[in-house]
Amino acid sequence: MFLLWTPALLFLLFIIMPLAAVFYNLDATKLVHELQNPEVTDALGLGLVTSSLTSFLSFLFGVPTAYLLATRNFIGKSFFDAVLDVPMILPPAVAGLALLLAFAPKGLLGPELRQLGIILPGSTLAVILSQFFVASPFVLRSSKAAFENVDKKLIDAARLLNPSRFRVFFTVTLPLAINGVLAGLLMTWARAMGEFGATLMFAGNLPGITQTMPLAIYMLMAEDPLASNVLSAILVVSSFAILMMFRSLASGKRRGYYDQA
Amino acid sequence: MIRLSMIRKSYGDKEVLKDLTLEVRKCELLCLVGPNGSGKTTTLNVIAGLCRPDEGSVFINDVLVDGTKGNRLVHVNPAERNVGYVFQDYALFPHMTVSENISYGLKARHLQEQEVKERTRKLLEFMEITDHSEHYPHQLSGGQKQRTALARALAIEPQILLLDEPFAALDLKTRESLRVELKRILETLGVTSIYVTHELAEAYMISDRIAVMEHGKIEQTGSRD
Numbered sequence: 013m014f015l016l017w018t019p020a021l022l023f024l025l026f027i028i029m030p031l032a033a034v035f036y037n038l039d040a041t042k043l044v045h046e047l048q049n050p051e052v053t054d055a056l057g058l059g060l061v062t063s064s065l066t067s068f069l070s071f072l073f074g075v076p077t078a079y080l081l082a083t084r085n086f087i088g089k090s091f092f093d094a095v096l097d098v099p100m101i102l103p104p105a106v107a108g109l110a111l112l113l114a115f116a117p118k119g120l121l122g123p124e125l126r127q128l129g130i131i132l133p134g135s136t137l138a139v140i141l142s143q144f145f146v147a148s149p150f151v152l153r154s155s156k157a158a159f160e161n162v163d164k165k166l167i168d169a170a171r172l173l174n175p176s177r178f179r180v181f182f183t184v185t186l187p188l189a190i191n192g193v194l195a196g197l198l199m200t201w202a203r204a205m206g207e208f209g210a211t212l213m214f215a216g217n218l219p220g221i222t223q224t225m226p227l228a229i230y231m232l233m234a235e236d237p238l239a240s241n242v243l244s245a246i247l248v249v250s251s252f253a254i255l256m257m258f259r260s261l262a263s264g265k266r267r268g269y270y271d272q273a
Numbered sequence: 274m275i276r277l278s279m280i281r282k283s284y285g286d287k288e289v290l291k292d293l294t295l296e297v298r299k300c301e302l303l304c305l306v307g308p309n310g311s312g313k314t315t316t317l318n319v320i321a322g323l324c325r326p327d328e329g330s331v332f333i334n335d336v337l338v339d340g341t342k343g344n345r346l347v348h349v350n351p352a353e354r355n356v357g358y359v360f361q362d363y364a365l366f367p368h369m370t371v372s373e374n375i376s377y378g379l380k381a382r383h384l385q386e387q388e389v390k391e392r393t394r395k396l397l398e399f400m401e402i403t404d405h406s407e408h409y410p411h412q413l414s415g416g417q418k419q420r421t422a423l424a425r426a427l428a429i430e431p432q433i434l435l436l437d438e439p440f441a442a443l444d445l446k447t448r449e450s451l452r453v454e455l456k457r458i459l460e461t462l463g464v465t466s467i468y469v470t471h472e473l474a475e476a477y478m479i480s481d482r483i484a485v486m487e488h489g490k491i492e493q494t495g496s497r498d
Contacts, residue, residue, distance in 0.1 A: 165364040168323045168351075173378030173429060175352035183377070187368050 034244050046242040054220045055228035055243060062139045062224060063147075063204035069140070070148040070200045075193060078155035079181070100149040107146050108213020115141070115214075138215035139222050143204035150199035158192020159185065195261040202254040206247065274299045274465060275320060275433060278340075280329035282315055282489075289315045290326070291489040299334075300463045302456075304476035307486035313469045314361070316486070317435045320467070321358050322351035334432055352381070357426030357434040357464075361441060363418045365410040371421050372397070372406040378429040396424040399458075416447040423455070427462070434459070434466040440475075452479055 046052050081093055099107055114120045115132050125132065132138040162185055170184040171177070186193070208226040215222040217231060225243050232240040275297040282290040289312045297303045305313050318324035320331060322338065325348055330340025333356070338349040365374050375396055379389045397403040400420040410418060419439060426434060439455075440448040456479055459466055470476055476483050484494040 163364070165360050165362070166366060168318075168321075169358065169360060169364040169425075170366070170377070171323065172321060172351045172354075172356060172358050173425070174381035175350055176381070179381065183381075184366060 031248055034241065034248050037238075037241060038245055042238060043242060043245075046239050049236075049239050051219060051228060051232060051236070052239050052243060055223055055225045056246065058136070058139070058220065058223065059205055059225040062136065062143060063201050063207075065140050066143040066147055066204040067151075067197050067201045069144050070151040071193075071197060074148055074151035074196070074200075075155050078152050079159050079185075081152075082156045082159035096152055097149055099146050100153075102146075104146060104207070104209025105213055108142060108210035111138075111142060111145060111210065111214040133214060134216045134218060134222065136215075136221055139211050139224060142210035142214045143207045146207055146210050147200045147203035150203060151193070151196035154196025154199065155189065155193045158189035158196075161192070162188045191261045195258050198254050198258050198261070202251060205250065274332075274334050275467070276332040276335075277316070277319070278330050278332075280316075280319060280326045280331070282312075282319065282324065282326050289489055290319070293329070293490050295484060295491055297465055297467060299465055302459055302466045302468060302479065302481045304480035304483045305467055305469045305486055306471065306473055306476045306483055307492075308471060311486045312489040313471075313486055314437055317358070317437055317467065317469060320354075320433065321356045321435060322349060322354050352378075355429065355432050357429060357431035359419075359422045359426050359434070359436045359439045361437045361439075363410070363422040365418060365421055365425070367410050370407050370409055371402060371413070371417075374410070374421055375424045375428050377425065382429065392428060396428055400424045414447075415443045416451060419443065419447075419451060423458075427458075431464060434464045436466065436468045438470055439468070441470075455479070 077096070081089065102110075112119060112133065115125060115138075116122055117126055117131055117133075130137075132141065166184055166188065167180065170180040174180050174183070205224075206226055207224065208230070211222065211224060212227060217223050217227050219228075223231065225247055229240045229243050229247075232243070275295070277293055277295045280290050280293040281288070293312070293316065295316070305316065307313050315324060319326050319339070320333070326339055331338050333354055336349075337347050338354055340347055366377065369377065372393055376389050376393045379392060384392075393406075394403075397406050400423060402417055402420050402424065405413060405417055405421075410421070413421065423439070436455075440451055443451065452475070468476075468479060473483075482494060482496050485492045
């Protein structure tokens with residue numbers, strides 16, 4: 013017993029100490045005060061807007077791709093599949109540099125983008141692209157697994173009754189896979205909120221334009237430690253909330269869908 | 274009427290159907306009997322259009338639904354074949370109530386809302402599951418699930434009904450009473466049906482004619498006498 017509890021409790025203590033320390037110096041007045049600090053509100057607002065847009069884009073591209081990978085066979089599928097996972101384990105700094113080399117004005121596609129009047133570094137769009145690059149694989153993975161788990165017989169049953177494949181997808185396949193899709197979206201959203209390295213490299217650190225919460229935490233650490241502390245606390249709370257939602261979705265027995273034989 | 278002629282189907286190296294030829298007459302109930310893996314379910318899937326044969330042709334009421342016509346490859350969409358299918362483990366939509374399951378095919382066919390309601394109500398009554406109309410499949414007993422699956426298949430007023438071991442998961446008593454009822458329903462509706470089972474005794478009780486299937490082809494057919 014002792015041999016199990018000692019490492020387990022030390023482990024928990026080590027994780028919980030830093031998390032608790034984030035809240036140690038904070039009280040309601042300080043929180044309210046900092047929530048009027050434009051640097052804090054700008055970073056918070058930008059973070060929320062960009063991660064939500066990133067999640068939306070990940071849904072738009074990730075769900076059809078996941079469905080394609082889960083239900084069709086084609087040449088080069090496993091390569092296709094593996095490539096889309098690379099950003100998940102790539103060091104974010106490398107991701108940022110790679111994005112620069114591809115899309116910066118002097119990058120691979122730079123001249124073409126410039127002709128279209130698009131200069132990415134230093135823009136909010138670059139923040140979204142950085143987040144999308146590193147965070148979209150979560151939606152893809154989770155949705156693909158969810159689509160693979162939908163009983164093929166249910167889809168067959170629907171195809172016999174419904175002439176439109178499109179409507180079969182929206183009335184049967186997607187509702188049955190929705191927990192997995194939503195769980196993936198939550199993880200994408202959380203990962204996007206916390207994105208630091210790729211954003212810093214590719215988008216830069218301009219308050220109000222590209223400075224999301226993690227960037228602001230880093231920049232404000234020296235000049236305004238309290239602001240940095242408040243932002244950290246917000247991220248800890250939101251991470252915890254996301255995790256709880258994720259866990260309830262992942263255990264997903266709403267209405268006992270999966271109980272039936 | 275259903276006519277399969279020289280159907281071949283392989284999955285990888287495995288030949289599941291080998292020159293399968295079979296005819297089911299109008300309003301007839303044919304039992305397809307055979308051991309597991311003999312190709313019974315694949316035969317149903319080919320008729321339903323859920324699985325495309327590699328070779329051969331399928332006719333439903335003299336209309337070619339799979340095969341070649343001149344140089345043209347024909348494959349009619351499953352939903353346009355007007356086939357009712359009762360799957361082995363029911364395959365009820367778990368996120369829909371009994372009513373929603375039954376009306377799914379009617380809504381997909383863009384029927385008037387009033388007609389959808391009316392037909393669903395009649396089927397619920399006919400199958401004696403009105404009390405469970407707002408229940409989800411996981412709240413039903415095996416027999417109730419079976420009735421729902423049958424009601425869903427009949428809702429689209431199919432010309433063909435395919436039943437894949439419909440009573441396999443039920444206890445003996447439920448199975449016997451449902452079997453009698455099924456026979457009555459099929460006779461009332463006069464629908465051409467194929468009933469798959471691996472139990473010869475069951476086949477004798479219910480069918481007009483029996484076809485014995487083995488290794489992907491029909492070994493023998495005969496009336497039950």
